[in-house]
Amino acid sequence: MSDFHRLGLGTYRNTDPDACSNAVETALETGYRHVDTAQMYDNESHVGHGIAAADVERDDVFLATKLDTDNLVPDAVHESTAESLEKLDTEYLDLLYVHWPIETYDPAETLPALDELAEAGTIRHVGLSNFTPDLLDEAIERLEAPVFAHQVEMHPLLQQDELHERALADDHWLVAYCPVARGEVADVPELVEIGEKHDATPYQVSLAWLLAKENVAAIPKATSKAHIVENYGALDVDLDDEDIARIDGIEREERLVDFPAAPWNK
Numbered sequence: 203m204s205d206f207h208r209l210g211l212g213t214y215r216n217t218d219p220d221a222c223s224n225a226v227e228t229a230l231e232t233g234y235r236h237v238d239t240a241q242m243y244d245n246e247s248h249v250g251h252g253i254a255a256a257d258v259e260r261d262d263v264f265l266a267t268k269l270d271t272d273n274l275v276p277d278a279v280h281e282s283t284a285e286s287l288e289k290l291d292t293e294y295l296d297l298l299y300v301h302w303p304i305e306t307y308d309p310a311e312t313l314p315a316l317d318e319l320a321e322a323g324t325i326r327h328v329g330l331s332n333f334t335p336d337l338l339d340e341a342i343e344r345l346e347a348p349v350f351a352h353q354v355e356m357h358p359l360l361q362q363d364e365l366h367e368r369a370l371a372d373d374h375w376l377v378a379y380c381p382v383a384r385g386e387v388a389d390v391p392e393l394v395e396i397g398e399k400h401d402a403t404p405y406q407v408s409l410a411w412l413l414a415k416e417n418v419a420a421i422p423k424a425t426s427k428a429h430i431v432e433n434y435g436a437l438d439v440d441l442d443d444e445d446i447a448r449i450d451g452i453e454r455e456e457r458l459v460d461f462p463a464a465p466w467n468k
Contacts (some may be wrong), residue, residue, distance in 0.1 A: 206264055206296075206350075209437060210236030211430070212379060212423035219248045225425045226252025230263065232434050234338055238353075238377075238421045239290075240268035240301055243394075254291055257339050265292060266351075268301035268331055275306050279315035282326060299329035299353055303337050304463055305360060313344045320347040329353060334465045335364055342372060350417070351375040356409055357383040358390060358449050359456045362381045369417045380458055381420040382408045383386035409436035411449045 207296045211229040216222040222245045226237055228294035239249045246267060253263055267290065277303035283298060298319065300312060329342055342349050351371060356362045356378035369376040382405045387393050393404040412420045413436065424430045
């Protein structure tokens with residue numbers, strides 16, 4: 203089984219075939235071993251091409267995708283997962299998430315279908331995404347397979363303390379999407395100043411802060427080689443306790459991914 207790498211490549215809105223496949227290939231050859239996509243992103247084929255083009259064995263790549271919101275009834279779970287495997291040109295998925303617990307999501311029907319995929323070896327791990335604490339607890343209770351990861355928006359402006367505590371208690375990964383707040387961390391004074399202290403960018407500081415937390419991973423999106431390499435450099439940023447406490451203390455809060463039907467708005 204592939205090892206889980208805490209710094210991965212996000213591919214949201216990277217739908218250009220060449221740009222997407224090149225980003226994946228570049229990331230893998232830079233050292234990344236975790237690639238994240240989704241049925242909703244409409245780029246699984248491009249991601250698969252990038253993995254195939256890289257000089258890295260498939261078994262060394264941790265590959266995750268997510269079920270679309272209209273693919274959560276049992277038959278659609280199985281059929282769409284088979285389609286994802288074909289598009290990604292792989293025989294198995296390391297991680298399959300429920301992307302959003304909305305629309306066709308029914309815990310009594312969706313979750314047993316995920317258990318079946320795990321039992322068959324089609325997927326190595328079960329994941330959830332964008333669940334509230336209550337929905338997360340319900341899913342953990344219903345699933346036979348352990349929840350391996352819960353993916354949510356997380357960055358210094360949305361610190362997700364409650365969900366992080368839940369991840370620690372349940373011993374699953376909390377995977378941060380939008381980990382640099384779509385670039386907004388560049389304007390956060392604390393991150394700028396800590397970056398100057400460590401000769402790092404605010405983006406690297408944001409990622410390093412996430413990676414300093416137990417049971418947290420991050421999947422920054424990047425398309426250019428420069429940004430892919432810059433993000434990877436966060437692994438070399440060693441924040442001290444004072445830096446972490448200062449970022450933990452940021453009071454400004456901003457959720458970037460939000461809409462009326464989102465689970466936390468119900």
